[in-house]
Amino acid sequence: VSQRDVSEDAAPQTMHIGEIAEKTGLSLRTLRHYDEIGLLRASGRTEGGFRLYTHDDLQRLLVIRRMKPLGYSLEEMIALLRVVDSLHEASGDTPDNRERLAEFSDDAQRRREALVTQLGMADEFLELLRQQ
């Protein structure tokens, strides 16, 4: 949570956008887009303007990548991550937020089932192809 200054001694390893792209499998454009809309803002910038990502940023992007197959809009991802974050703060651990998380969980479960249905449809198509 605490933001570290790049100029601090024994600076933690920060990464440029290219390294993050490699580690997440997301494109440079996608990472910039997420920065723009606030889904995941780069933690800092170099003097020259290069985005700097921390290890936490990377972890969060890996979570985002895991959400993608469930077909969330980026706005929905922002909302979901906000609730999860707030539950990690003492002040945000309210019945209201717990309720919201439960709703997101139910929704995610339904999306997972839809994905399984899609896999079933894909398999039916593969079977049709094999019959040719």
Add this chain to the structure above:
Amino acid sequence: VSQRDVSEDAAPQTMHIGEIAEKTGLSLRTLRHYDEIGLLRASGRTEGGFRLYTHDDLQRLLVIRRMKPLGYSLEEMIALLRVVDSLHEASGDTPDNRERLAEFSDDAQRRREALVTQLGMADEFLELLRQQ
């Protein structure tokens, strides 16, 4: 393959776009879009201009719907269906077309595996949600 005239006696049951939308789960707009780009053209029109779909059209749309989870572009679907169709005609059953079909099959198999990977990522995300 033979196109039947709507005015023929004992006309086969043709369907309006709404019925097709219901039976396929595709939106009216999606069906019109597929008509526009030639992925699936309505077999006919009423005098007043209403699209008419045959049972064959419906079957084809159900195939298209099964292809969707594999993430094909509409252009790719057109190309794939064209190859399958041509193999059903005597004149189109060429080594060339069989080769093309084999390539599409391999690609479809890879796409299926990608879908399974996505399901795995979704499950990792669900697990993360449960840990909250």
Add this chain to the structure above:
DNA sequence: TTGCTCCTCACGTCACGTGAGGTGGC
């Protein structure tokens, strides 16, 4: 005749892709 279905524009949206032109970092 009523109302429900369907029609054609045509602009909007979402999540980026793709240059163009320029500069930072080691």
Add this chain to the structure above:
DNA sequence: TTGCTCCTCACGTCACGTGAGGTGGC
């Protein structure tokens, strides 16, 4: 100094969504 990485516009794309305004079908 070189070249590779990164930057910001800004327009393009794909697969539709969403009205607006009008008409067909039973």
